[in-house]
Amino acid sequence: xxxxxxxxxxxxxxxxxxxxxxxxxxxxxxxxxxxxxxxxxxxxxxxxxxxxxxxxxxxxxxxxxxxxxxxxxxxxxxxxxxxxxxxxxxxxxxxxxxxxxxxxxxxxxxxxxxxxxxxxxxxxxxxxxxxxxxxxxxxxxxxxxxxxxxxxxxxxxxxxxxxxxxxxxxxxxxxxxxxxxxxxxxxxxxxxxxxxxxxxxxxxxxxxxxxxxxxxxxxxxxxxxxxxxxxxxxxxxxxxxxxxxxxxxxxxxxxxxxxxxxxxxxxxxxxxxxxxxxxxxxxxxxxxxxxxxxxxxxxxxxxxxxxxxxxxxxxxxxxxxxxxxxxxxxxxxxxxxxxxxxxxxxxxxxxxxxxxxxxxxxxxxxxxxxxxxxxxxxxxxxxxxxxxxxxxxxxxxxxxxxxxxxxxxxxxxxxxxxxxxxxxxxxxxxxxxxxxxxxxxxxxxxxxxxxxxxxxxxxxxxxxx
Amino acid sequence: xxxxxxxxxxxxxxxxxxxxxxxxxxxxxxxxxxxxxxxxxxxxxxxxxxxxxxxxxxxxxxxxxxxxxxxxxxxxxxxxxxxxxxxxxxxxxxxxxxxxxxxxxxxxxxxxxxxxxxxxxxxxxxxxxxxxxxxxxxxxxxxxxxxxxxxxxxxxxxxxxxxxxxxxxxxxxxxxxxxxxxxxxxxxxxxxxxxxxxxxxxxxxxxxxxxxxxxxxxxxxxxxxxxxxxxxxxxxxxxxxxxxxxxxxxxxxxxxxxxxxxxxxxxxxxxxxxxxxxxxxxxxxxxxxxxxxxxxxxxxxxxxxxxxxxxxxxxxxxxxxxxxxxxxxxxxxxxxxxxxxxxxxxxxxxxxxxxxxxxxxxxxxxxxxxxxxxxxxxxxxxxxxxxxxxxxxxxxxxxxxxxxxxxxxxxxxxxxxxxxxxxxxxxxxxxxxxxxxxxxxxxxxxxxxxxxxxxxxxxxxxxxx
Numbered sequence: 001x002x003x004x005x006x007x008x009x010x011x012x013x014x015x016x017x018x019x020x021x022x023x024x025x026x027x028x029x030x031x032x033x034x035x036x037x038x039x040x041x042x043x044x045x046x047x048x049x050x051x052x053x054x055x056x057x058x059x060x061x062x063x064x065x066x067x068x069x070x071x072x073x074x075x076x077x078x079x080x081x082x083x084x085x086x087x088x089x090x091x092x093x094x095x096x097x098x099x100x101x102x103x104x105x106x107x108x109x110x111x112x113x114x115x116x117x118x119x120x121x122x123x124x125x126x127x128x129x130x131x132x133x134x135x136x137x138x139x140x141x142x143x144x145x146x147x148x149x150x151x152x153x154x155x156x157x158x159x160x161x162x163x164x165x166x167x168x169x170x171x172x173x174x175x176x177x178x179x180x181x182x183x184x185x186x187x188x189x190x191x192x193x194x195x196x197x198x199x200x201x202x203x204x205x206x207x208x209x210x211x212x213x214x215x216x217x218x219x220x221x222x223x224x225x226x227x228x229x230x231x232x233x234x235x236x237x238x239x240x241x242x243x244x245x246x247x248x249x250x251x252x253x254x255x256x257x258x259x260x261x262x263x264x265x266x267x268x269x270x271x272x273x274x275x276x277x278x279x280x281x282x283x284x285x286x287x288x289x290x291x292x293x294x295x296x297x298x299x300x301x302x303x304x305x306x307x308x309x310x311x312x313x314x315x316x317x318x319x320x321x322x323x324x325x326x327x328x329x330x331x332x333x334x335x336x337x338x339x340x341x342x343x344x345x346x347x348x349x350x351x352x353x354x355x356x357x358x359x360x361x362x363x364x365x366x367x368x369x370x371x372x373x374x375x376x377x378x379x380x381x382x383x384x385x386x387x388x389x390x391x392x393x394x395x396x397x398x399x400x401x402x403x404x405x406x407x408x409x410x411x412x413x414x415x416x417x418x419x420x421x422x423x424x425x426x427x428x429x430x431x432x433x434x435x436x437x438x439x440x441x442x443x444x445x446x447x448x449x450x451x452x453x454x455x456x457x458x459x460x461x462x463x464x465x
Numbered sequence: 466x467x468x469x470x471x472x473x474x475x476x477x478x479x480x481x482x483x484x485x486x487x488x489x490x491x492x493x494x495x496x497x498x499x500x501x502x503x504x505x506x507x508x509x510x511x512x513x514x515x516x517x518x519x520x521x522x523x524x525x526x527x528x529x530x531x532x533x534x535x536x537x538x539x540x541x542x543x544x545x546x547x548x549x550x551x552x553x554x555x556x557x558x559x560x561x562x563x564x565x566x567x568x569x570x571x572x573x574x575x576x577x578x579x580x581x582x583x584x585x586x587x588x589x590x591x592x593x594x595x596x597x598x599x600x601x602x603x604x605x606x607x608x609x610x611x612x613x614x615x616x617x618x619x620x621x622x623x624x625x626x627x628x629x630x631x632x633x634x635x636x637x638x639x640x641x642x643x644x645x646x647x648x649x650x651x652x653x654x655x656x657x658x659x660x661x662x663x664x665x666x667x668x669x670x671x672x673x674x675x676x677x678x679x680x681x682x683x684x685x686x687x688x689x690x691x692x693x694x695x696x697x698x699x700x701x702x703x704x705x706x707x708x709x710x711x712x713x714x715x716x717x718x719x720x721x722x723x724x725x726x727x728x729x730x731x732x733x734x735x736x737x738x739x740x741x742x743x744x745x746x747x748x749x750x751x752x753x754x755x756x757x758x759x760x761x762x763x764x765x766x767x768x769x770x771x772x773x774x775x776x777x778x779x780x781x782x783x784x785x786x787x788x789x790x791x792x793x794x795x796x797x798x799x800x801x802x803x804x805x806x807x808x809x810x811x812x813x814x815x816x817x818x819x820x821x822x823x824x825x826x827x828x829x830x831x832x833x834x835x836x837x838x839x840x841x842x843x844x845x846x847x848x849x850x851x852x853x854x855x856x857x858x859x860x861x862x863x864x865x866x867x868x869x870x871x872x873x874x875x876x877x878x879x880x881x882x883x884x885x886x887x888x889x890x891x892x893x894x895x896x897x898x899x900x901x902x903x904x905x906x907x908x909x910x911x912x913x914x915x916x917x918x919x920x921x922x923x924x925x926x927x928x929x930x
Contacts, residue, residue, distance in 0.1 A: 047899055048843070051843045059534060062527070066524070069549055071524065071525050072542065077537065078536070087535060091842065312897055323924060334929070336894075337896060339898050374560060377559075378516045378520050409871065412878055413878060419896070430801070431802060431877070431880050431884070433775070435516055435776075436873050436877070461784070462784060464799070465754055
């Protein structure tokens with residue numbers, strides 16, 4: 001006999017759990033279905049273990065600064081990567097436990113273990129169980145992309161599913177794909193002692209659209225390990241190791257890190273049973289403000305959408321999907337100003353409108369090189385560039401791109417300002433403490449203010465009472 | 466013969482130079498008078514050399530974290546404080562040069578070297594030169610307070626004027642006064658290898674008003690070096706060293722750091738020639754929005770005011786004073802939301818209204834302990850507490866106090882939000898990237914939101930379209 005619920009949520013990751021919280025709040029009956037390992041992508045293989053590895057790598061790398069500041073003995077420091085990896089797993093396990101506590105741990109018969117498959121827009125099958133649901137939320141997440149041709153040497157290909165499980169690090173690796181994951185882990189692995197080669201078929205890295213920032217980022221990061229850009233990587237077996245070729249470059253490596261992005265986990269879901277438009281990436285068309293799939297009683301959220309795989313966005317999508325799945329009328333919500341951060345050193349961040357989305361005739365750009373920024377100099381981390389974009393006519397801030405120390409913090413200030421519709425002049429009236437990295441924003445704004453209409457104010461930094 | 470100018474500016478520090486820029490912009494004739502060493506307090510003995518020392522001390526201290534994360538050999542690291550101090554001076558000299566370049570360097574007969582003295586509200590004497598000025602700006606700065614009783618062993622008392630000039634560090638020091646300078650330098654000296662004892666007659670440190678944050682700050686910082694609080698320090702000579710007593714505590718130390726604050730440099734200025742009210746601290750009464758002294762054609766700015774000795778505030782004061790000194794009508798300007806940061810580890814920061822300025826009946830408090838903050842855990846810096854204050858009725862954010870890693874960054878976000886009049890609910894709708902320290906603000910806001918009127922929103926973090 002079919003089980004009847006108000007809402008069926010497929011996937012118990014960040015998006016699914018956020019959806020569940022909304023459904024519960026609305027006091028609807030529900031089931032939460034998951035067939036994989038519990039714990040979110042973020043906690044298990046994403047944000048958290050990567051940040052833990054980066055922190056250790058950064059602490060070890062810092063020894064290169066020691067002689068200059070009077071710390072002696074840096075040459076005797078060594079990295080025990082087995083301990084480092086154990087520390088990463090220890091932190092990861094704690095974060096996973098924390099996610100599970102108070103969510104799936106407390107569910108009883110609302111939780112169904114198994115793989116769900118659509119039989120229709122309001123019917124699912126999980127193994128031999130049929131579930132009729134008034135609404136269904138797809139929150140199945142994603143998995144790392146590994147080219148099928150690499151199956152022959154899959155044991156020597158690492159993804160984020162495997163890298164944190166290693167007992168020791170390989171001597172050499174090619175990192176194929178220089179988006180967020182490739183750059184974060186590539187740099188961390190290099191700093192932990194792995195001979196890393198970074199490869200991407202694009203000439204820009206970290207998803208950067210701004211040519212000035214991307215060029216500067218390539219220049220800075222390639223001082224640590226080689227970046228082969230603009231040509232596809234070809235990987236073949238070679239005497240128990242792997243040969244990696246990209247254009248005229250070639251190298252023999254122990255392992256390859258596949259960091260070419262993640263793919264929505266939708267194949268086994270029977271999406272074709274839904275009478276709706278399916279995109280080339282296999283994702284059904286949906287509305288990003290309601291998370292509704294077409295006109296169906298189906299909602300989608302999180303990495304399954306194939307879009308922003310960023311925790312706070314994924315949680316918002318889960319909330320929106322859950323909120324709407326629990327109600328008769330579908331409500332549209334405003335999405336947050338986009339932020340994307342690559343936590344390499346220096347941080348790379350993009351905020352708001354990207355360079356290529358803007359009409360360059362209608363914007364003013366404010367640029368600040370990090371070289372002379374006082375605080376960055378003191379930190380011995382004065383590399384990078386910050387670029388702000390504002391509308392030439394309204395002076396409203398529209399977007400930013402940067403490679404900068406503390407970029408994660410600057411990105412928040414900039415995103416908050418954009419979301420509130422602040423102009424360059426509004427922002428110059430806000431406090432910038434000295435000496436902080438935030439002064440780089442102030443300098444970029446000042447550079448931009450001179451080029452904007454209405455700049456003639458006597459005291460741009462002060463408001464008359 | 467008396468020299469006639471539109472504006473005479475006394476003091477070529479941050480405030481004086483900011484005032485000069487405004488006077489120049491208004492195309493007024495002026496003189497800039499300074500009798501001391503050129504270069505701002507900030508660059509010479511304040512913000513910059515202290516941050517440089519803190520950075521080095523923090524880098525060295527970090528070795529205590531190494532074993533846990535797989536870095537071996539930390540026990541062989543040593544600090545060569547002579548090299549460290551040389552590095553501090555090298556950075557300082559660069560910052561001083563930068564301040565001088567393009568300001569006093571390019572002045573010719575507009576710059577007068579010497580000590581100015583009022584003969585009346587529009588007449589100054591500098592040595593044997595008389596200057597008639599339509600307006601006068603007092604920007605004479607401040608100097609460290611050293612109790613007169615310490616004159617007998619002044620050679621063993623260090624202030625910020627002397628500490629960065631040392632060739633090597635003493636074996637032991639008492640730090641008397643645990644405000645910004647005492648805590649920043651006290652912790653840095655301790656971490657560089659000096660046996661430090663911190664003493665303050667107050668029971669709260671870093672100027673904190675919030676009892677919870679102050680208690681937590683004392684607890685955290687006293688794990689590194691002893692803090693003797695609540696009793697005045699008595700210092701006496703003892704066999705070539707110094708005996709320091711405070712209540713029942715007593716110690717013998719090599720040197721004392723006098724960090725009891727700074728005193729406006731006004732004594733030799735002949736302020737008594739001005740027919741105006743003089744405060745107990747020797748500072749003439751002035752309006753903080755116009756910087757005008759009483760009704761006189763005299764303005765005051767910067768450390769000379771005896772108030773916020775914080776660079777961006779001092780620069781604002783200089784701008785306001787210079788703007789008004791260059792014009793017939795006096796204009797009032799809005800001052801920025803106050804921020805005060807002590808750059809110890811973790812950072813201590815106060816923003817907006819202080820705890821003691823608020824009616825505790827009418828506010829809601831949002832508290833977040835840093836212990837469980839994911840990113841802080843990963844950094845191995847998860848100590849501290851963040852407290853936000855909002856108006857119970859309007860939900861507007863009013864102030865904050867914290868001891869927190871990255872407090873300098875959180876303080877900016879909070880100050881910007883207060884200056885824009887944001888409510889707790891407005892702030893919850895802004896993006897918080899994961900995993901960042903900024904999520905501590907989000908958690909504190911969530912804790913507070915539940916206690917505020919109008920909290921019943923279904924989706925506090927999302928706006929309907």
